[in-house]
Amino acid sequence: MLRDHGTQNRQGNVSQRFKPVGVSVVIPTYQREQVLLDTIRVVLDQEPLPQEILVVDQSSLHEASVEQQLQRWHEEGRIRWIRLSEPSIPKSMNHGLRLATQPVVLFLDDDLTAASTLVDCHWRTHQQHPEAVAVVGQVLQPGEVPRNVQAKEPRTGLRADLEFPFFGSEADWVSNVMAGNLSINRDYALKVGGFDEHFIGVAYRFETEFARRLIAGGGKIRFCPAASINHLRAERGGTRSTGSHLTSSDPKYGVGDYYFALTSEGRWSEKFVYIMRRPFREIATRFHLRNPWYIPVKLLGEFRAFLLALTFWWPR
Numbered sequence: 094m095l096r097d098h099g100t101q102n103r104q105g106n107v108s109q110r111f112k113p114v115g116v117s118v119v120i121p122t123y124q125r126e127q128v129l130l131d132t133i134r135v136v137l138d139q140e141p142l143p144q145e146i147l148v149v150d151q152s153s154l155h156e157a158s159v160e161q162q163l164q165r166w167h168e169e170g171r172i173r174w175i176r177l178s179e180p181s182i183p184k185s186m187n188h189g190l191r192l193a194t195q196p197v198v199l200f201l202d203d204d205l206t207a208a209s210t211l212v213d214c215h216w217r218t219h220q221q222h223p224e225a226v227a228v229v230g231q232v233l234q235p236g237e238v239p240r241n242v243q244a245k246e247p248r249t250g251l252r253a254d255l256e257f258p259f260f261g262s263e264a265d266w267v268s269n270v271m272a273g274n275l276s277i278n279r280d281y282a283l284k285v286g287g288f289d290e291h292f293i294g295v296a297y298r299f300e301t302e303f304a305r306r307l308i309a310g311g312g313k314i315r316f317c318p319a320a321s322i323n324h325l326r327a328e329r330g331g332t333r334s335t336g337s338h339l340t341s342s343d344p345k346y347g348v349g350d351y352y353f354a355l356t357s358e359g360r361w362s363e364k365f366v367y368i369m370r371r372p373f374r375e376i377a378t379r380f381h382l383r384n385p386w387y388i389p390v391k392l393l394g395e396f397r398a399f400l401l402a403l404t405f406w407w408p409r
Contacts, residue, residue, distance in 0.1 A: 112141055113141055113142045113143060113144045114141050114142075114143065114144070114212065114213065114216040115144060115195045115196050115197055115216070116143040116144060116195055116197045116198070116199050116212055116215065116216050116276070117143060117144060117145050117146075117147060117189075117193035117194060117195040117197070117198045117199070117279075118136050118143045118145070118146045118147065118198075118199045118201060118212065119147045119149060119186065119189030119190070119193060119198055119199065119200050119201070120132065120133065120136070120146070120147070120148050120149065120200075120201050120202075120203050121149045121151070121182060121185035121186055121189065121200070121203065122148060122149065122150050122151065122152065122203035123150075123151045123152055123180045123185075123203075124152050125152070125203045125204060126155060126156050126159045127159065128203070128204045128325060129148075129159065129203045129204075130159060130162055130163075131206075132201070132202070132203050132204060132205055132206075133146065133148065133166070133172060135205065135206060135207050135211075136201070136212070137171060138209050139209055139210075139211060139212040139213070140209045140210070140213065141212065141213060142212070143195070143199065143212050144194070144195050145173060145193070145194060145195065146171070146172045146173065147172070147173045147175060147189045147192060147193060148163065148172050148173065148174050148175065149175050149177060149185040149186075149188055149189045150163070150174060150175065150176050150177065151176075151177045151178075151179070151180040151181070151185055153178075173192070175188065175189070175192065181290065181293065181296070182272070182288075182292070182295075182296040182299065183287075183288035183289060183290045183292050183296055183299050184288075184290050186200060186272065186287075186288050187287040187288050187290065190277075190279065190282060190283065190287055190288075191283075191287075193279055195279065196278065196279055196280070197215065197216060197219050197276050197277070197278065197279065198276065198277055198279045198282070199212060199215050199275070199276040200272055200273070200274075200275045200276070200277075201273060201274060201322070202273030202274070202322070202324055204324065204325040204326065205273070205274075205322045205323060205324055205325060206322070206323045206325065207321065207322040207323065208321065210319075211230070211320055211321070211322065214230070214317060214319045214320035214321075215228050215230065215276040215317070215320050216276075218276075218315055218317045218319075218320065219276065219278070222313075222315050224312075224313050225312075225313050225314065225315040226277065226278045226281040226282070226307055226310075226312030226313065226314070227270060227275060227276065227277045227278070227282075227304070227307055227312065227314045227315070228275070228276045228277075228314070228315045228316075228317050228320065229259070229267065229269075229270040229271055229274065229275050229314060229315070229316050229317070230274035230275070230276075230316075230317055230318070230319075230320030230321060230322060231259060231260060231261070231262075231274070231316075231317070231318040231319075231320065231321035231322070232259045232260065232271050232273060232274050232321075232322055232324055233260050233321065233322065233323045233324065234260070234324050234326060235323075235324070235325070235326055237260045238260070239260060239261070239262040239318065239321070240258070240260060240261060240262060241261065241262050241263055242258045242260075242261050244256070244257050244258060244261075244265070244267075245257075245258075248268070250359055250360075250363055251354065251357050251359045251360075251363045251364060251367055252363075252367070253268045253269070254267050254268045254269035255269060255301065257269050257316070259271050259316070261316075261318060262318045263318065264315065264316060264317055264318060264319075265315075265316045266313055266314065266315060266316070267304075267314050267315075267316045268304060268305065268308055268314065269300075269301050269304050269314075270300050270301070270303070270304045270314060271300060272299070272300035272303075273322070273324060274320065274321075274322045275300070276320075277307075278312075281307070281310070281312055282307070284310065285303075285306045285307060285309075285310045286306070287303075288300075288303050289302055289303065289356075291352060291405040292348075292349045292352065293345055293348060293349070294343070294344075294345020294346060294348065294349070295338075295345060295346055295349065296349050297346070297347070297348075297349035297350050297353075298349045298350050298352075298353035299349060299353075301353060302352075302353050302356060302357070305357060305358070309358065338375075338394075339378065339380050339381070339387065339391070340384075340387050340390065340391075341390070341391075341394055342390045342391070342393040342394035342397065343394055343397075344394055344397035344398035344400075344401045345398075346394060346398065347371065347375070347394060347395050347398030347399070348398040348399075348401045348402050348405075349402075350371060350398075351368060351371070351398055351399045351401075351402035351403075352402040352405050352406060354367045354368050355368075355402055355403070355406040356406055368399070371395065372391075372392055372395040372396075375391055375395060376388050376391050376392065
């Protein structure tokens with residue numbers, strides 16, 4: 094359990110405002126160095142603190158200074174540093190979900206900055222909206238600023254909220270999430286089976302598939318723009334360790350999207366259109382216009398990805 098580093102008043106008592114709240118923060122990480130330490134410091138500076146911080150580390154090796162700092166924080170009880178041997182986004186999140194001890198689990202990316210109110214905003218939203226089994230916060234990518242924009246259609250069916258503006262500034266009920274700033278009711282998440290570990294590689298659409306199962310089970314998802322992060326999109330580590338999808342025939346870049354379509358509820362006609370459009374969408378880029386010799390390479394990867402998705406889906 095984290096120590097309470099709350100502000101003290103003149104009598105030396107810890108302020109009630111800064112007592113740790115019932116949140117377990119889980120930070121899955123892979124091949125991150127200084128940016129991971131900076132992200133952990135953001136969470137250690139929260140007011141109030143979460144009850145615990147779990148760093149689920151899938152890196153085989155860190156720089157010496159990073160390794161020492163993580164070990165120091167672990168020994169001091171400020172974080173729980175958990176090592177996994179095999180990199181997988183959904184597996185690491187499920188591992189953190191199972192080990193978490195608090196009723197609300199907040200998943201955060203390992204390359205972000207945020208205000209000291211981030212944890213409190215998630216916690217308060219769960220208290221104010223008990224019907225919300227998940228809360229997704231605002232995510233600002235490099236260069237983005239909060240804007241009051243309307244969600245693009247459609248908001249129902251297979252494509253519901255796939256284009257939802259998570260940089261928006263208006264609270265809403267949604268049917269999609271971004272896993273890098275997502276808090277969930279732990280018991281409910283475990284009840285619906287956690288994250289589907291068939292999503293391999295970059296695990297594209299795994300959080301959308303999870304969101305759909307949350308809703309199918311009777312839950313609701315709240316978008317809370319006040320719970321905001323700046324996603325740094327660090328060039329080293331994370332999914333960027335897998336290389337460029339533009340020049341690869343590896344199925345790991347597309348298998349998640351096909352698997353999402355196959356497993357989603359809804360009309361097969363809608364699934365068919367979604368699946369058939371993906372290969373053309375993937376090669377309709379400026380890069381492929383300038384480097385057309387990569388088009389057959391990319392299409393081969395899409396074909397392999399669809400076949401792999403079929404093998405994951407068929408036993409169901």
